[in-house]
Amino acid sequence: MKNIILYVEILACIALLTACSKEELSSGSVDAIAGEVQFYGAIKKQSDILATTRATDEYITLNETGQDFGTFYIWMKVGSDNSFKSFFQPYKEAPGEQGNLVIDSEKQTDETERLNWCDETSYHTFYAWTQPSVKTGENDEITGGVKMNKTFQYGEQSSADLSGTVIYGTNKETDLEKFIITQKGPISYDEWGQDVALYFERPIAKITLEGITYIKSDGTFNENIKEATIQFPNMYSQATFTPLVDGIQNVLTGVPATKWITWNWDKEDDDSKSLYVHPFVLGLSSSDDKVDIQNDEGFFIVTVNVADPGSPEVNHSYVGTLNSLKLSSSSTSTERQKLNAGQCMRLYLIVRDGAGVGGGYKIVDWNEKGEQTLPQYRIPGVYNEEDAKRLLEALTNNTFPKGVEDLLVDNEINLFTHVDWSKVTTAINIPDDYTLKGNGYNVTLGENGSITGQQKNIYINGEYVEDSTSSNTGGEDSQP
Known part of the structure; x- marks a missing residue:
């Protein structure tokens, strides 16, 4: 009592x-x-x-x-x-x-x-x-959200065979925020x-795209991209839902035959700004290191209208992987990161013709505000000739990172443009604990020029380096 x-x-x-x-x-x-x-x-x-x-x-x-x-x-x-x-x-x-x-x-x-x-x-x-669900069409059919396979009468039950389907998409299409x-x-x-x-708890995950920046060929920016289409060919668009299975982590099972999600992103519409997805692992397993990125669950194709305001529409498509956009490389763990149930990926994309996709993401709590986790203007990195010159001087004069702090994200040096260091004929060393992250861009070096230290997703004199800590001039650690 x-x-x-x-x-x-x-x-x-x-x-x-x-x-x-x-x-x-x-x-x-x-x-x-x-x-x-x-x-x-x-x-x-x-x-x-x-x-x-x-x-x-x-x-x-x-x-x-x-x-x-x-x-x-x-x-x-x-x-x-x-x-x-x-x-x-x-x-x-x-x-x-x-x-x-x-x-x-x-x-x-x-x-x-x-x-x-x-x-x-x-x-x-x-x-x-x-x-939660969204119904569309003449028959008022559930096309997004939670769709149960049959209707049960309330009261005592003679059967416990209860299952349904979760159809992923934006909140506008699914109401899955609830x-x-x-x-x-x-x-x-x-x-x-x-x-x-x-x-x-929330059994699903969420990706929120905060913004897209288009870098023109002259180096100027267009940060007024309001709409885009993002396709994820390897993500489940549906999952089997069995609420009576013991263990919350076991109630959803992705349906392999339904892979491929198309996201019609609208920056100014909160119900289209986020995509609700099945939890997934970023990157490929160690046994799949040599498999092309199109097999990665986070592989995506983004299509945006890059025309100037008032000009005829010009749609360009770019490919990338979410795994390559992680903002922080401070962790020494070799374990692949996962977007778990109840987590939100805050994402920012940068696209440039001839260079694919850059940007970054952080995984945060479901309801955490985006402005607390992502830069509001652009991801720090090398965007132009002046940035590349300052970085080279810091590396060759052994003053790094002094003077180039604005180019760094934690321990990463991101390239968002091709770099011309053709006058370099000696070795450039990336200091220990730092990574030169190329984001698919090329560094041109002079005769006998090389780069040592940790590098990822970068071209050196036209030869690809996926992930290397050794000297690279297009040697054994690179691949065409």
Whole structure:
């Protein structure tokens, strides 16, 4: 009894807060109908990105997110896998009550049909999810978001064969910003009490393209690109959704036959500025080092109108990989990076005729603001002859990085133009812990000229160097 009173007092103290921990959310109303499962919901506010401590995960209660997630579908399984019963009901956020979920009367007209504890000792497992979707066409068919394979009547179930499909795309096409899921249990009434706190997470990932800069042949910039088409030939456009499979990480399985996503990006439309995708690994495995980049999951083709304002449309296409655009190279880990569920890739692209795609990205928390993570103007690097001259002087006079700090991103030197160092007839050394990242551009050296140190995705006198730490003049570490 003392513990119950203490929990109620704690709840009263935090009623005005917008964030809560799992421990804080575990206590709820003592006025609920006896036997009813009283649900409280919160969504994960802080991801595990770059986590360096064992700090408690933070959540924000559903009622205080400012977002209407629609109907929460809750499936309750009672008993063991060998002998169990299943019950299914729709819930919604209760206005004005912190985190409370109540029967969705628009879906279930009989509000007395709630999920109840079957008894005090049986184990209950709860599966909950939302089903955001977009319908188009004459038949009002779901063309984006979550599409379940069949409709279940609410109440006790005779079958637990529940599955569907997640169709990826922009929020305008899918409404997937509202797609969240959770699982809880097995737990019993004796162990847990009447209240069940549900901690929702996002099972998908998101890519937000902040902007595109086009560099003209004369070196001037066009940063007014408002629209583009980006195609990802190797990304899943659909996934099988099985919400009753144990483990949130197991509920989505990419459908290989549906690979290829086309993204109609619109910088000024928030619902088209981000692409919702299946979590994926960036880059190729070590066994695939020599495979062409078109097999990379992050391989993309971007098409933009590069004509001056008021001129006839001129569409140019450029290819690149997301893996080559990582802003920071400070990590010494050889493990390939992954865009995990609940994470957002903040991306910026730079395109230039004859030189492919440059730019950069950082992986951040789902809701983190872009301006906090990406440069607002352009990615630091070598863009013109003057930049190249300053870099060469710093490298040859052993003053690097002094005087060229504005050209660096952490420990990377990015090239965004071809570099003419044809007067160099000796070795240029890239200092330890730094990488000369070519982004597909060429460095022209004079006779006997060479570059030593770490280099990636660069041409030296027309010969390609994929990733090398040795001296390169088109030798054994390069490939045509």
